[in-house]
Amino acid sequence: MLGIVFPHLEKVQVERVWIEDDMVRVKARTLDGALPCPSCGVCSYRVHSRYRRHLADASVGGHPVVVDLSVRRLFCDVTDCARRTFVEQVEGLTVRYGRRTVVLVALVQAIALALADRAGARLAAVLHIVVSRVTLLNVLMALPDPSPSSPRVLGVDDFATRRGRKYGTVLVDVESHAVLDLLSGREKEPLALWLAGHPGIEVICRDRAGAYAEAARVGAPGALQVADRWHLRDNLATAVERTVITHRPCLQVPEVSTSSARRLAAAPPSTLNPDTGTEKWLVTRARERHKAVHRLLARGWTVSAIARELGLTRHTAERYAHCKNLDGLIEGSLRTTRLDDYKPCLIRRWNEGCTDAARLFREIRAQGYPGRTPQAVRRYLRPLRTGLGSILSPAPVLKPQQVTNWIMWNPQHLRDDEERQLGEVLFR
Numbered sequence: 001m002l003g004i005v006f007p008h009l010e011k012v013q014v015e016r017v018w019i020e021d022d023m024v025r026v027k028a029r030t031l032d033g034a035l036p037c038p039s040c041g042v043c044s045y046r047v048h049s050r051y052r053r054h055l056a057d058a059s060v061g062g063h064p065v066v067v068d069l070s071v072r073r074l075f076c077d078v079t080d081c082a083r084r085t086f087v088e089q090v091e092g093l094t095v096r097y098g099r100r101t102v103v104l105v106a107l108v109q110a111i112a113l114a115l116a117d118r119a120g121a122r123l124a125a126v127l128h129i130v131v132s133r134v135t136l137l138n139v140l141m142a143l144p145d146p147s148p149s150s151p152r153v154l155g156v157d158d159f160a161t162r163r164g165r166k167y168g169t170v171l172v173d174v175e176s177h178a179v180l181d182l183l184s185g186r187e188k189e190p191l192a193l194w195l196a197g198h199p200g201i202e203v204i205c206r207d208r209a210g211a212y213a214e215a216a217r218v219g220a221p222g223a224l225q226v227a228d229r230w231h232l233r234d235n236l237a238t239a240v241e242r243t244v245i246t247h248r249p250c251l252q253v254p255e256v257s258t259s260s261a262r263r264l265a266a267a268p269p270s271t272l273n274p275d276t277g278t279e280k281w282l283v284t285r286a287r288e289r290h291k292a293v294h295r296l297l298a299r300g301w302t303v304s305a306i307a308r309e310l311g312l313t314r315h316t317a318e319r320y321a322h323c324k325n326l327d328g329l330i331e332g333s334l335r336t337t338r339l340d341d342y343k344p345c346l347i348r349r350w351n352e353g354c355t356d357a358a359r360l361f362r363e364i365r366a367q368g369y370p371g372r373t374p375q376a377v378r379r380y381l382r383p384l385r386t387g388l389g390s391i392l393s394p395a396p397v398l399k400p401q402q403v404t405n406w407i408m409w410n411p412q413h414l415r416d417d418e419e420r421q422l423g424e425v426l427f428r
Contacts, residue, residue, distance in 0.1 A: 005060060008092050008103050012069065024063045029070035030088055037076040039083045046075040048085045055094065057101045059128035067101060069094070104129070112140040150200040151180065155228065156212050158186040169212075174205055174228075188215040195219025207231045233408075241404040250425055251398040293320040339376050342369050346377065350384060357381055398425065 006014070009028060016027040034043040050072055057065035069090075076083045089095065092102055100108065108131060111120045121133040155172035169183040169191055183190040192215040195201065201220050205228045206212045216225050227235075244251075289310065296306045307317035342364040349360055360381070361374035371377075398421065406414060406422045414422070 006057075008101060009067070011090050011093065019063065022063060024060055024065045026057070026065065026067045028067060030072060030090060035072075035074060035086075035088050037078065037081060037083060037086055039086075040076065040078045040081040042076070042078050042081070044074045044076055044086075046077065048073040048075050053094065054099070055101050056099060056104055056130070058104050058107055062128060064128050064130065067093075108136070108139055109143060112136045113143070116140050150198040151175065152201065153203040153205060154180075154195075154201050154223075156191065156204060156206040156216075158207070158209065174203075187211055188218070191215035192219035195223075208235065237404060237408055240407050241400055244400045244403050244407075248400060251400070251403065289316075290320050290323060293317060297321055337376070338370055339380060342367065343380065346380065350381070355381070355385070 006026065009026065012028045012030055014026060014028045018025055034045050036043050050070055053069045053071055055067040055069060057067050059065055071088055071090075071094075073085050073087050075085055087096075095102065095105070098105065107127075108124070108129065111124055111127075111129075111131075114120070115123055116136050117133045120136045121131065124131045124136070151173040153174040155174045157170055157172075158167050159170050160167050167186045169186050171180045171183065171194065172178070173180055181194065183194060186209065188211045191212060195204075195215065196219045199220075201223045204216045204220060204223045204225050206216065206225060208227070208231065213225065216223060289312070292310055293306055296309065301309070303318050303321055304314055306312075306321070307314045310317065312320075345364060345367070346360055349363065354360060357374050357378045361369075361371070361377045364377070365371070403422065403425055406418055411419070
């Protein structure tokens with residue numbers, strides 16, 4: 001019966017088992033016999049002394065268990081050995097300097113790996129294991145790192161430790177979904193060295209980064225490079241959204257009077273301010289920058305020199321230099337705001353005679369507007385204070401991201417109204 005409850009105590013002689021202070025105590029001693037020295041391996045019979053070790057063990061029946069084990073210290077009679085004495089260890093029960101049994105050590109390690117910190121300490125208390133959150137963290141940090149094996153299908157992607165500033169590369173075994181390694185940066189050299197040190201990779205699943213493609217060609221020339229489904233869908237969604245933004249005028253059917261139509265006929269609808277009919281300053285600036293960049297390019301200037309001359313970042317100057325569709329670039333800069341959904345209400349209240357921006361802000365805030373200050377409302381109403389009188393409420397505008405989602409979703413998952421609106425947009 002004792003061997004069923006304490007199978008790991010079969011290699012020692014159990015002298016007594018009793019309960020004291022709600023704790024199960026087991027008094028035991030090691031067996032006699034020769035033991036090899038840990039340093040030289042020569043067996044020794046001569047006993048130097050005995051002492052007791054108090055080992056915490058896994059709980060039994062809701063009671064903590066402590067094993068009071070009497071162990072021997074033996075002499076090593078080999079002259080050239082560095083040890084004079086050594087303490088015997090019981091396989092499967094004790095470890096050197098350990099205050100827990102091997103069974104309890106494995107249980108604590110499992111808790112540390114699964115939860116650690118405070119959550120692990122709470123679970124350990126339920127299991128009647130006396131361990132703190134700091135001890136669990138120390139146990140977790142002391143575990144050896146698993147040696148990554150060479151996977152057959154390797155996933156490569158980047159991640160940000162500080163978005164826009166600091167990036168790294170994560171390597172994943174696609175078949176087992178286990179993270180193999182984290183590399184600093186997303187350049188070619190670290191990944192190429194890692195691939196060279198892990199032969200046997202047959203497929204590399206990566207994104208469209210050119211550095212990863214070159215690293216795969218150098219480090220694993222025999223591996224097949226593929227793109228995963230997420231990146232394929234993400235690239236398709238990005239292309240669809242850019243197309244939708246380019247045709248943004250199709251998302252709105254403006255309702256203007258005859259006099260307003262004559263005034264707005266000179267400029268494209270997508271580049272006009274809906275309040276005043278004038279071209280937005282962002283659009284004007286984009287056109288001027290585009291002309292300036294291409295004028296300097298025609299003179300033979302480099303992109304870096306153009307960026308310094310115009311006070312732009314190199315990325316911005318390069319974007320204007322390689323721009324093939326200025327209208328699409330302009331539409332990409334005209335993003336919707338949180339106030340767009342509440343503009344019809346503001347115009348209706350303006351036409352009713354309410355011109356107090358603070359009062360209008362409180363009204364739309366009660367309707368769910370997330371803004372915290374009335375500054376956006378004041379900026380929107382500022383052009384209306386020039387004596388234009390009442391104006392027509394703008395037609396509702398579909399957001400490009402919303403239309404993109406409708407195009408990318410399964411048609412069977414669209415509601416009737418969404419399917420109708422998508423059909424109207426596609427055939428305008």
